[in-house]
Amino acid sequence: GQRIKADVEPQVLHTLHSQVEGWPSALQLIALHAQQKPQHLAQSVLSMAQFNRGHLWDYLAEEVFDQLDDETQQFLLQCSVLDTFNAVLVTELTGYCDSLAKLEALNRFGLFLTTLDSDDNWYRFHNLFAEFLNHQRHSRLPEQQDQLHTLAAQAWLKQNSPQQALAHALKGQNEQLTVDIIVEHGWRLFHHGELKLLEGAISALSRDALFSTPRLALLRAWLAQSQHQYDDVGALLNEAEIEMTHRNITLDDGLQGEFNALRAQVAINQNNPQEALELSELSLGQLPSNTYRSRIVATSVVGEVHHCIGNLNRALPMMQQTEKLARQYHVYHQALWALIQQSEILVAQGYVQAAFELLEQAFKLIREQHLQQVPLHEFVLRLKAQILWCWNRLDEAEECAQKSLDVLAPFEDKYSLHAYSMLTRIALTRGELDKAARYLTLCDELM
Template sequence: MLIPSKLSRPARLENTVVRDRLLEKLSTAGNYRLALVTSPAGYGKTTLVSQWAAEKDHLGWYSLDEGDNQPERFATYLISALQQATHNHCASSELMAQKRQYASLSSLFSQLFIELEQWQKPVYLVIDDYHLIANPLIHEAMRFFLRHQPENMTLVILSRNLPQLGIANLRVREQLLEISSQQLAFTHQEAKQFFDGRLDTPIEQTESSQFCDDVAGWATALQLIALAARQSSNSPYQSARRLSGINAGHLNDYLVDEVLDNVDSNTRQFLLKSALLSSMNDALIVRVTGEENGQMRLEELERQGLFLQRMDGSGEWFRYHPLFGNFLRQRCQWELAIELPAIHRAAAESWMAQGFPGEAIHHAMAAGDTAMLRDILLHHSWLLFNNSELPLLEESIKALPWETLLERPKLVLLQAWLMQSQHRYGEVNTLLARAEQEMNAPLDDTLRAEFNALRAQVAINNGEQEEAERLANLALDVLPLSSFHSRIVATSVQGEVLHCKGELTASLAVMQQAEQMARHSDIWHYALWSLIQQSEILFAQGFLQAAWETQETGFRLIHEHHLEQLPLHEFLLRIRAQLLWAWSRLDEAECCARQGMDVLAGFQPQQQLQCLALVIQCSLARGQLDNARSHLNRLENLLGSGPWHSDWVSNANKVRVIYWQMTGDKNAAANWLRLTPRPASADNHFLQGQWRNIARAQILLGDYQPAEIILEELNENAQRLQLRSDLNRNMLLLNQLYWQSDRKSDAQRVLIDALELANRTGFISHFVIEGEAMAQQLRQLLQLNTLPEIDQHRAQRILREINQHHRHKFAHFDEGFVARLLNHPHVPELIRTSPLTQREWQVLGLIYSGYSNDQIAGELDVAATTIKTHIRNLYQKLGVAHRQDAVQHAQNLLKMMGYGV
């Protein structure tokens, strides 16, 4: 629940000086990205901008306090302010902010900008007191905001210091409007107008000008002079002399003498007590100060000029000027030390009565009232948890004695879920075990079951399948239907366990059940998680089209419930990329992988490991080895940064081993094999992948016998568990083993089986990645003309893909091949007498692979005109006139060298 006063424009005060010269400057703000008003406290920043904003319809106002350093809170208020400015036009962004469904502030702002561009009217956002922001994540997000905000938007920032927003660049590009303390300082004319509106007896122009000069036009000092003149026997001259040269850091003595000591005792008490509230209304004032007419008291203080500011047009909410409020709070700590806990307790009770548990928690902690804090958490912690108020919950849990947590085990469970939500899995079991050991009374059955559901989630995260299954079953045997969150967690864990065991059909049914439970309870992230798991299962079973359709359901769920910025969105994009890669839709696959990396941009870089592996996989499928190598460097750095799930390790190792295969790097493969532990089994598709990596490395090293043993066992397990996609992959690797060990008939038999199975899986890139060796075998099969029609079409498609991406990378027309060719007894005499240069051989190989002139130029990184010269020269040396003749000539040379083209 948002505090209305933080989103309200300050109301215009009576007798406020209208500063036409500055308002005229601000009238051009719509021409700039940023209007920046900076000065020390008390120069009238807020008053000036509120005057300018008074007549603006499409303007949002956001007043900051120290609590806004939490990014989620900052985002929620900022977008709510823009909702006011645009009359609720940014509904999708607001919902994402409220549900915390975004990976970073930048990603949330990207969605916001889409809606703001559709608004198509000038819109302004004022952020007051930006100097209170110290969180670098917010500074970084606001720099992004300024770089990408729509042209129809102007951001107005009020700050005591120069904000860390990269404003130098805006200044150079003339996109910055600046108003500094020098410009905000009152002129002589404005000072005269100011005193005329506040003093019963007018003063001369020369006197007001002197006062203005004495305090360098500081508005707060002028206000103090006027206040002292009304409330004490001191003359304005004495006040001016005392304030001459003073700054905001040395006001305490003056404020004691000239303000607190000059009000009656009741008013003094009222000021000190009410200052503990960051903002206040009638109900809060009545409860905290004991005054019966809080609203009237506030309005009276406002008339007296005691630095009270209205925060909204209705006049319901007020706050003290920051300088005066800080001063009063410091004095309250000293003068009312004994009463302070009771005042904070009253504030907490009043905030709770108005439905603001977060504000109440701050006061309960300040009061040191652990019983009150405990009760607030027991009744409202899950509301705050679901609103991502995690730092506040962490702080409040730490403020409670351990004995209090033991008396209320639900608070122990809350603390454990806080750890789980921050991936501090190792701490969860330690905490729960300690709590159970030290509790005076045993847990009731329901709470123990909720403990077990959480423990089951931790266990499956750690790869402890048997323990996760045991705990999930224990939880579901006891949990009542009303404990829907824990029941969904435990059911989902059951599905994951079955998935890991390779019991895919059973796992699919459980995940479908978990999805329905989550949808029924509106827990959308668990519904999405269940859909992702279903898609992975269907993929493993070889039902790729069904997996695609399940993914489509997941994408619809994300769109309907604004889940775009959840990390789970990256997971869905990643498995969509895997499917697109399998079907050789490489551009789309890479796009999905990169979108997944964008979703995780606000998280630790390690989280991007899986999508990065997919980007590399796309490069490898295209034969772009240099590009793959540059990404592999980053992937290998990430691999060394921490422990990973077996699936993550397997996918990362897969692209490394394939790269070593393509580049013939046997040393890297041998080193990896020596250091890589062997999985205990191959009973699921996660472990099958790592065993395949081991077999591929062994084939590269010529260790065919151990690789064959591995692959035969993998096939047995894949057939038993109906892991059809893994079976298809295993066949292709077994084909390479037979081919390289010169068992050509076995290789052909396995390849035919793999092509037949691919009719179900739709695999293309898994064949393409094997390169020239695969191409030679497919050509032979096509020449035999014995394949069924559907298999023949697939073989032709795969061959076209290899021709486009891979053939020139492998056996033909490199230096070694050319050397052997020139020494062949049947080489044409024309080639002996007029040999091609190495670059011309490369060009011939690319022509044979189906590359256009422009593609050849791009591949060799030379100008197109240079390629034309090379082609003209090689045509002349070969005695051919056309591209097709050159292709035929190259094909004849390859046949002569023993390649079945």
């Protein structure tokens, strides 16, 4: 207020607030910058985003960082490898047993810490200061980068947070730790929708690391299956089989059963119900009784086979059983798929209201298990749009079709065909022929 006399636009204030988070030194820096140059404050704020980071880092080093004792400097640089942290995490990372006292002291002196809404004293650094510390860490501790990320990964594992642990193992280029985390926690991450993280981690592995551990190769194929890459799954399984043979790796019956369960899913995707049924039954015979996920998959495929051949009275109870088991053992992708299948079967049997209510259960599962970015979410939206269209609730149907396009945005355009087909039908029902023609043109391009 004392340094800047001009009126300040609310939007400029909002931008300032989000950038500096109330940090006085940064506000002072912006004020000085605005004073020295006869320009509007908004330009000064804009220049903060494009600010010569070298100047900013020099200012922070001289005015703040270099004033601290060596131990506190080291502590801050080590902590900066973490986006959020508490005393337990920081103790694991730094080895300082008085981490809580150090964090509380830093917070008390206003040293760029923000307390997060939590009962466990979680913190993070102010955005600009976090960026500064990252810069300092890379320049002052270059040889410690990988070690710090490895320590961070191990610390997050002790906090039962494999998602954060895997991200740090990747940044630390620690392949063995990456493998260990995926083998131990990969399916948990998969079932909670962390598909992109897993895909990135597996793609970063060497071929030896990938194919020397059959479960990694299997998970890689499931990631493709769950992200609309149906045409790739069979090829990935065949590649895994060849690579494992080259490495003299023999699968035991249980693991072979897991591979066969996915091969059965591939067969049903390719409209080969007889092969799917044979592979499912083979898989169920090979799998131990406690290999729940693959037994659920195999049971689901048998239900799908009955659905495909029109044996709906057998398909429905099998899908109900699949859903029950999938929920019980936290295999949420399969639970969602079973709900979708049940809804389709009920529509085919003429029980449209019951089918609609099942879709509402599917949306509830998506929200509870954070599956919004999983492609099956699009399938649920598509089915709901079809039912709403049948009931002439066109605005709601259109909203569902548009949402399904949002879900599919990260994937190839060809998967949007169903959504545009639905939008075409809605436009035709409204008599909006020009709009319908535009959607039809899009459908032609996608086919």
